Amino acid sequence: MRETKLREQIVGFGRSLFERGLTPGSSGNISIRLDDGGWLVTPTNASLGFLDPASISRLDAKGNLVSGDKPTKEIPLHAALYDTVRESQAVVHLHSAHSVAVTMLPEIDPKSVLPPMTPYYLMRAGRTALVPYFRPGDPAVAAAIKGLAGKYSSVLLANHGPVVAGKDLEGAVFAIEELEETAKLYLLLRGLNPRYLSEQQVAELARQFPLPGPDGVHDHH
Template identity: 50%
Template sequence: MSEEADLRSKIVRLGALLYNRQLAHGSAGNLSARLADGSILVTPTNSCLGMLHPDQVSRVSAAGELLDGDPPSKEAFFHLAMYEERPRTGAVVHLHSTYAVAVSCMCHDCTDDVLPPLTAYHAMRVGKLPLVDYYRPGDRALADAVRKTARNAHSMLLANHGPIVSAKSLEQAIYTYEELEETAKLFFILGDRPTRPLSAQALAELNAAFPS
């Protein structure tokens, strides 16, 4: 199977997995993956991640021009900003999953990292989770805000909206997204109870043992 056909079918399979796990609902959320020639496969506009077909998946140039398939998601422009800013990125996942969106609607004193490092897996996979200011859907200024934040973070949370996560592969991006959602769930389960996030020393040891 060609690289493109393989990635198209992977987007369909993993989209259904996310939908069935209730991490995506309705036509919300989008997945993308970069091909070796620099073009990008992205889920189509108004599509349900649970019911995709490989031929429908859009292929766009790095500048966003439609090359093949259905018209891309209206949110494709911030996927492109992530790829542009992070050359090693192979895939981007953006969903509106309940617990992560709930965190995005809270007031945060510090927006550099809006989820505590409760577990080693969150620290290793997600790392810092900066909050990006709110922009109305479709506002191109969001691409600039995402690009700026992507200089120092591979994961981020859009205020009153949801996370964007990038990684080398689609599988890795999805594992990271799932870790983020599970940590957000833990954050609410713990609520006001005193918690013990990983210390700066524990985080430094993790970074030394598992450099990204």
């Protein structure tokens, strides 16, 4: 896809996420990896609702700014997912409220933050890992994500927000939206003893669909 079209995609999806209240103020960032190894990435302190295609940061393969505004400080976060998650070509990071809320709950399993609640959560986002709190922009977050060894394409940063990698921008956006909806469901049903998908139902899904995350990884071995 031509770079002009990709810039328009970032603007369109950014506006959509912002207008539905999925990332407030100037929070959240989006990147796309280009064929030459460089990136398009949203600028620092830019609202996803009001992006200018010409101002989107263009980085070369070494991470140097080629054109556009100064990029988001969350570059290490995006780079860690590109470096470890196979086939990832786009990364989306938001501060969506329900996803942030579940990171603060005491019962959360860092290797599987949310239970298998719906088939589309597993098909789009896959199981989600939790990484500990780091201040925004801390390069140590990259080491924490690399420690997941590419098994997870959806990750929750404690007290901060979700970050999801996809094969393209549409896939990453749909996955992070599914993650947010599942977090919302979890909070609605918490303490009500809901029925989740069984191990057999998850295994059946994995046989039929290429699931991202650990369920899919194990299925391919």
